[in-house]
Amino acid sequence: MILTVVAGVITDSSGRVLITQRRADVPFAGCWEFPGGKLNPQEAPLAGLARELTEELGITLTAAQPLITVHHDNPLTQRRLWLSVYRVTAYHGQPNGCEGQPLRWCDPQTLDPAEFPPLDRPVIRALQLPNLSLITPEPTGDVAAFVRQLERALQTGIQLVQLRAKSLTDGEFAQLAQQVSGMCQQYSAQLVFNRPLASLQRGTFNAIAHHGWHLTAADLSQLTQRPTAPALLGVSCHTAADLRHAAQVEADYALLSPVQPTRSHPDAQPLGWEQFSQLVATANLPVYALGGVGREHLIHAQQCGAQGIAAIRGLWRDQSQHQATAA
Template sequence: MKRVHVAAAVIRDNSGKILIARRADNQHQGGLWEFPGGKVEADESVTTALGRELHEELGIVVDVARPLIKVQHDYPDKQVLLDVWEVSAFTGEPHGAEGQPLEWVAPRDLLNYDFPAANQPIVAAARLPAQYLITPDDLETPALLRGIQKAIAGGIKLIQLRAPNGYDPKYRDLAVDAAGLCAGKAQLMIKGPFEWLGDFPSAGWHITSAQLRKYAAAGRPLSASRWLAASCHNAEELALAEQMGVDFVTLSPVQPTLTHPGALPLGWEQASTLIEGFSKPVFLLGGVGPAQVDKAWAAGAQGVAGIRAFWPDSSV
C-alpha cells in the first residue's frame, strides 16, 4: 500500500489561536476535526502543495511557514505521511471555501476536539513550545526557585525539575514549591517514581531511559490529559517511547556536553535520521541552545532543550 503524502498546517493567528476544520461526513475519518491541508501531488514540493491547498480550502496566501513535525500513521485502509508546517503569517481572511466548518481554538483547548488518530502527535506539537528548560543541579533551593521564577518571567513555558541525585524527600518538597510557581504560567515536568503521580496532579512526568526500559511494555502510566515525556538516546529507546505512548521526548546528546562529558554525541545528521523515523515531538538536547532552534526545526525537531543555555543565571 502506497503511503499518501499530505501537507498540513498548524495556522496561528496573532493571539496564538489555531485554526482547525471539520472533515465532511463522507470523507475518510469523516466528522472529525483536522489541521487544514491536502495531498502533495507527484510534481509538487511540500511547500507548494501547502500553499495551494490552503488557498483552495481557506482562501489564504501563506507568508511565513516552517517545519513542525512529520507523522507516519497506518490506518487499516490507508497509510499516510503528514508533513506538518507551522504557519505564523498569512494574507487573507480564512473561510471554509469548500463548505467546511472552521474554528479558532486556544492550544490548550485542542484536547476538547476529536481528531483522527494520526493527528494526535500534531495536537501535542501545536501545544508545545520550542524551548524546554531543564533545571541545574547543585543549587540551593532558594536559588533554584528564584531561577525558575525568572525563567518563567522571561517566557519559558516548559520546565523539567531535574533530579540527578535520586528521588529523595527534599526533591518532593522542591517539586511542591516549583508546581506553585508554574501554576497557570508554565508546564512543570517532574521526574520520580510512578507512586508519586497522584501527588502532583498538575505536573507532567518526564521518565528516565531506565524507567522507559522497565515500564514501556506496561503502557502509559497516566491519563492522556497529562504530559508524559521520556529521555531517549537511540532508536531502541525511541521505539520504547512509542510503545509506551509518550507525548514527546528529549533526544541526546546532539553535541558534546559538560553534563555528560563521556557520552558519544549523535551529531546533527544522525539526530535528524532518528527523528525521521519517530512520529512524536522531539526536543534536541546536549550542547544546543536557543541559537540552534532554527537548525533543530530543519532537522525535524520540535525545538531544543537544555540546562546552561536556558538558565537565567549564567554562572551555573
C-alpha cells in the same frame, strides 16, 4: 505505496488556530483536522499546501515553516501515509469554508485529540508544547537560591521545566517540588518530575498539583503502555529504538541526546546534527535536542525537525548572568 499529505496551522492574532471539519462521506468523517490534503504527483510540499489552502479556504499562502512530520503504516493496504504539517506564517485573504466545511478557531491548549484522526495526536502536542525546555541542575544545599534562580529562568520565558534532582530522597524532592510547582503555576509553565518510575507509579507526589512525569530511557523501556496518571509524559531517548518505544507508549515528547559533546555525560558518543535529524524525521512525536545545546541552537534544531531545545546549563542562567558570573 506512499501517500503524502500536507496541512497548515493558521493562527489568528490571539494565538487561536484554525481547524476544519471533515465531510460525512470520507474516512474519519466528522473529525476535525488542519486544512490541507494530498500532494499531487511531483508536487513540491509548499506548492501543494498553497493549492490546498486556496481550494479549501480561499486564501493565498505566502510563507510557512515546518512544524512536525508524522507517519502511519496501514498493514492492510500496505500504505504509508506521511503527514507534513506547517505553521502558516503569512497569507493573504480571509479563510472561508469554500467546500462548505465548518471552521473553528481554537486555543491550541483546548484541542482534544479524540476529535481528530489519530495521526494528529503528536501534531496537537507540538502545538501545545513550547520550544524551550529547562532541565534543572542538581540543587546543591541552598534551596532558596535554587528557587530564586528558577524564577529568573521562568522570567526569561521558559514554559516547560523538568525538575531533576537525583541526589534528593523522595521526601526532600517532594518538599522542593511543592515550592517549584507553585512558582511554575505563577508563570504558567508546565512542570514534569524526573523521578524513578516506581516512585511516580506509587503516587508519591500525587498531592503536588499539576505536574507531569519525565522518565529516563531505562524507565521508558519498562513501560508497555502509557501510564494513566500524568497529563504530560516526557521521556529521554538516545536511539531509534527508544524513540519507537516512546511513540508506542504515546509519550507526549522526547528529549533526544546527546546531540553534541556535553559536560554532564562526557563519555557518551554525540549523535551530531545529521543523525539527530534522521532520527527526528521518523520519530512520530515532538523531539527536543539535548546535549551541548543552548538558545543559540534553537533555529538550527528546528531546521533539523526538532520541536526545540532542552538544556540544563544553556537555559538555567541567561547569557547576561553567565557574563556577570564570569566577570
